Amino acid sequence: MSTTSDHDNRMAKLTFASVYPHYLTKVERKGRSREELHQVIRWLTGFDDKALQKQIDDNVTFKQFFQRAKLNPNAHLITGVICGYRIEEIETPLTQKVRYMDKLVDELAKGRKMEKILRSE
Structure with missing residues (x-):
């Protein structure tokens, strides 16, 4: 499926720090914890809590965020x-x-x- 170049550019320029609070609010509102959110992010990106906080503090874009991440080899199993x-x-x-x-x-x-x-496979 093709996304528009405008859509792709918006994704690249969004900062992780601007989206993270929305992720946290979403999961906590549904009874899940910050620790569970961090576990999911760690699985996908390899960032531990300290490295994740650095991404937020550095106000990195999603482009920079995923350049710095070590994507989980099973990420391709995410579908839907x-x-x-x-x-x-x-x-x-x-x-x-x-x-x-x-x-x-x-x-x-x-x-x-x-x-x-x-x-996991």
Whole structure:
């Protein structure tokens, strides 16, 4: 599935620090914890709590965020629709990675079991 270049550019320029509070609010409102959110982010990106806080403090864009991340080798197992896009069909790598994150946060907020969220083959 093709996203527009405007959409892809917006994704690249968004700062992680501006979106993180929304992720946190979303999961906490549904009874999940900050620690669970960090576990999901750590699984996807390899960032521990200290490294994650550095990304927030540095006000990095999603482009920089995912350049610094070590994407989990099982990230390709994240499938489904998020924000109207089928994740596995998104052609722009950065946009796909941002949507991976969105999907994991959604699954956490919806009460999915952590073993299912943290995919393994």
